[in-house]
Amino acid sequence: MDWFEERLWPDWAQRIRVREVLYRSTTAHQDLIVFESPAWGRVLALDGVVQTTTMDEFVYHEMLVHVPLLAHGHAEEVLIVGGGDGGCLREVLRHPGVRRVTQVEIDASVIELCKRFLPSLSDGAFDDPRAEIVIADGAAFARETARTFDVAIVDSTDPLGPGEVLFSEAFYRDLRARLRPGGVMTTQCGNPVMRPDELENALARQRAAGFALVDYYFAAVPTYVGGNMALGFATDDLESRRLDAADLAARGVPAGLRYYTPEMHVASFAHPAWLVGRTGL
Ligand code: SAM
Numbered sequence: 001m002d003w004f005e006e007r008l009w010p011d012w013a014q015r016i017r018v019r020e021v022l023y024r025s026t027t028a029h030q031d032l033i034v035f036e037s038p039a040w041g042r043v044l045a046l047d048g049v050v051q052t053t054t055m056d057e058f059v060y061h062e063m064l065v066h067v068p069l070l071a072h073g074h075a076e077e078v079l080i081v082g083g084g085d086g087g088c089l090r091e092v093l094r095h096p097g098v099r100r101v102t103q104v105e106i107d108a109s110v111i112e113l114c115k116r117f118l119p120s121l122s123d124g125a126f127d128d129p130r131a132e133i134v135i136a137d138g139a140a141f142a143r144e145t146a147r148t149f150d151v152a153i154v155d156s157t158d159p160l161g162p163g164e165v166l167f168s169e170a171f172y173r174d175l176r177a178r179l180r181p182g183g184v185m186t187t188q189c190g191n192p193v194m195r196p197d198e199l200e201n202a203l204a205r206q207r208a209a210g211f212a213l214v215d216y217y218f219a220a221v222p223t224y225v226g227g228n229m230a231l232g233f234a235t236d237d238l239e240s241r242r243l244d245a246a247d248l249a250a251r252g253v254p255a256g257l258r259y260y261t262p263e264m265h266v267a268s269f270a271h272p273a274w275l276v277g278r279t280g281l
Helices: 057-072 087-092 108-117 138-144 161-167 169-178 196-208 245-250 262-267 273-279
Strands: 003-009 012-017 020-026 031-037 041-046 049-053 077-082 100-105 131-135 149-155 179-188 213-219 229-235
Touching: 003 031, 003 041, 003 049, 012 031, 020 108, 031 108, 041 108, 049 057, 057 087, 057 149, 057 179, 057 213, 057 229, 057 262, 077 087, 077 138, 077 161, 077 169, 087 100, 087 149, 100 108, 100 138, 138 161, 138 169, 149 169, 161 169, 161 196, 169 179, 169 196, 179 196, 196 213, 196 229, 196 273, 245 262
Parallel strands: 077 100, 077 149, 100 131, 149 179
Antiparallel strands: 003 012, 020 031, 031 041, 041 049, 179 229, 213 229
C-alpha cells in the first residue's frame, strides 16, 4: 500500500502516503490499520477513517479534555467513553485533583494495538493507578452504572457502526443522569463543514436530554479533513461556560501543553455566522 485513502465523504477523500503498514486486522467491531507515514508519523484508522496521528493528536486530545476539566475546576471523578488510543486518558491524568478516570472502550484490541504501535499517545496512562479501564459499550455502561462523575468525555468514532449509539438522545440522557452537580460533558461532534447535520443533531439531542446549557467549540485538527472539528459542551452549571481566560489560568493549566491555552479555550467557542444560522448558537 503506497497511499492510504480515507473515504469518509462520498465526494472528497484525503490521501496519506504510507511508508510502512505496521498492523492491519478486522476486530470484532471494526477494521483497524496502523501505518507509518512521512507526513503525519504513525496513523490509526478505524473503518477507513483517520482516528488519530502522532503528529497532530495533541490538538484534539488537549481541547477535548482541558476545556471541560478547567471549566469544571475541581473534577475528581472523570469518565471517558471510547478513546481507545489513550490520548484523552493521558491528558486527564495531568490534573492532580483527578482521583479516578474510568475509561469505557468497546474494543480491547484498539487499546492493545495502540499501546503496541502508538505508545506515545497513552504514554503509560493505561498503567496509572488512577485509571480504571472497562471494556464495554459506552451506551450500555451509561445506562447501567450507578457511578457518578464530575466530567464525562465522549471520544467516539463517527456516528457509524459501533459509534452511532454514542450520538443518541438516550445516551446523552443517561450520561446527564450520571453527572454530579456542576458536571460537564464534552463530545466529539464531527466536522460541520462536511456534515453540519451531525453537529446540529448532536446539539438538539443534548438539549432534548435536558442539559440546561448546550454549546460547541472548535479544535483545528489537520488530519480531520474539512476544517475545524466541532466538540460539544453540555452542562447544567451555567457558570462553567462563563469563565474568562484569567479565571481559567487561575485554576492551574497543566504544564507542557502544546495547543490548549486559556485564551484558546475562550476563543474556541466563537462560531462562524453560517453555523449560527443553522444551530442557533
Ligand atoms: N479522535 C477520534 C475521532 O475524533 O474520530 C476518535 C478516536 S478513538 C480511537 C474512538 C474510539 O471509540 C475507538 O477506540 C472505538 O473503538 C471507540 N468506540 C466506538 N463505539 C463505541 C461504543 N459504543 N462504546 C465505547 N467505545 C466505542
